[in-house]
Amino acid sequence: MSINIGIVGHGFMGHEHEAMLTKMDGINVVAIADIDPEQLSDVKPGIRRYSTAEELILDPDVDTVLIAANNNQHRNLTLRAAQAGKNVLCEKPVALSVKELDEMNEACRKHGVKFTVHQQRRYDPDFRTIKEIYDAGTLGKVYSVKSQLYGFNGNMHDWHVYLHEGGGMLYDWGVHLLDQMLWMIDGKVESVFASVRNVINREVDDYFQILLSFDNGITAEVELGTYYLSDKDHWFERHWFIAGNSGTAYVDGFDPKGQICRTAHLLENVSGKRTMTAAGPTRSFGPPPKGLLITEPLPQINTCHADFFENYKRAYRGEEPFIVQIPQTRRVLQLMEAARESAVKHASIPFGL
Numbered sequence: 001m002s003i004n005i006g007i008v009g010h011g012f013m014g015h016e017h018e019a020m021l022t023k024m025d026g027i028n029v030v031a032i033a034d035i036d037p038e039q040l041s042d043v044k045p046g047i048r049r050y051s052t053a054e055e056l057i058l059d060p061d062v063d064t065v066l067i068a069a070n071n072n073q074h075r076n077l078t079l080r081a082a083q084a085g086k087n088v089l090c091e092k093p094v095a096l097s098v099k100e101l102d103e104m105n106e107a108c109r110k111h112g113v114k115f116t117v118h119q120q121r122r123y124d125p126d127f128r129t130i131k132e133i134y135d136a137g138t139l140g141k142v143y144s145v146k147s148q149l150y151g152f153n154g155n156m157h158d159w160h161v162y163l164h165e166g167g168g169m170l171y172d173w174g175v176h177l178l179d180q181m182l183w184m185i186d187g188k189v190e191s192v193f194a195s196v197r198n199v200i201n202r203e204v205d206d207y208f209q210i211l212l213s214f215d216n217g218i219t220a221e222v223e224l225g226t227y228y229l230s231d232k233d234h235w236f237e238r239h240w241f242i243a244g245n246s247g248t249a250y251v252d253g254f255d256p257k258g259q260i261c262r263t264a265h266l267l268e269n270v271s272g273k274r275t276m277t278a279a280g281p282t283r284s285f286g287p288p289p290k291g292l293l294i295t296e297p298l299p300q301i302n303t304c305h306a307d308f309f310e311n312y313k314r315a316y317r318g319e320e321p322f323i324v325q326i327p328q329t330r331r332v333l334q335l336m337e338a339a340r341e342s343a344v345k346h347a348s349i350p351f352g353l
């Protein structure tokens, strides 16, 4: 059974979806809609073109509406598609608020249509590497996880700089980075403390640092900045760091490089040995005794974004659940709202979810 998809919004992400889905078995892209005629000029032959979402939603051959329009359009398009009895696969952030999401979810429930969200970064190789290390439990009791993404050139493009469009980095990448963290760490977030800043953008955030205290003792940090100026020969940096009481691991880059490092036995106390550094002598930060550290390569991960749609196909047929469940996306939105509140109040916000 093939799934007939209609894509609403043929900009950056709409083109990505068209390119990927037209190569996949079991999915047909039957229609594409965009309000900008220019964006319809290169729709692949055989795919119907519509200048309004309404026409696409009413096309009887469209079975799932993939919403890839600007963030501020997600609510209305979802409500309309659900009302017309179409399944909804919505781009992230699914909604601009928890309130919007609740309306959308209720409409999908009422009209008996499937509803999930394109959070395909659950299949990013760097994230899956860290998740596999976390799940393996070989670092002892994990107490710290960090996820960091820095851009060096200040790029905030197009409508992403406007508040009313749902712009800003928290809605753009933050929703992915928080989703990854919440999906991986098996605990409740007790409290949230955040800094959310407009460093160079007038209307929207382009930097955030969010600290999550989990009830299992883990503190997770998610930090993103688009304006970390640098003359390095690359334009962004992606880092993961995870630390437990018997090992640590770091994973750098989307094509992950890094290492796991564990101790043969714990050393709570050693006799102080003086080591000289450029910043003076130290005993705590000298080299480890020989033989203490065991290094391991990172696990080999073989995932890609097409895996999201492989899950979509199986879940559509009822063979497994959708990887992205609406209550999970709701928790991420709740967390984003708590982070914004924390940033305004300069205070830790109790969360309890």
Ligand SMILES: NC(=O)c1ccc[n+]([C@@H]2O[C@H](COP(=O)([O-])OP(=O)(O)OC[C@H]3O[C@@H](n4cnc5c(N)ncnc54)[C@H](O)[C@@H]3O)[C@@H](O)[C@H]2O)c1
Pocket (backbone or CB within 6 Å): 008, 009, 010, 011, 012, 013, 014, 033, 034, 035, 036, 039, 052, 053, 067, 068, 069, 070, 071, 073, 091, 092, 093, 118, 119, 120, 158, 159, 172
């Ligand atoms: N999952 C990811 O990794 C990822 C990556 C990039 C963007 N996105 C998401 O995809 C969505 C689109 O982002 P983008 O970067 O492609 O934006 P974009 O501006 O490149 O494209 C959006 C397109 O939607 C069209 N559009 C807007 N309102 C419409 C409507 N009511 N009906 C029909 N067409 C409409 C616009 O004309 C435009 O062509 C956003 O929600 C964004 O967050 C997701």
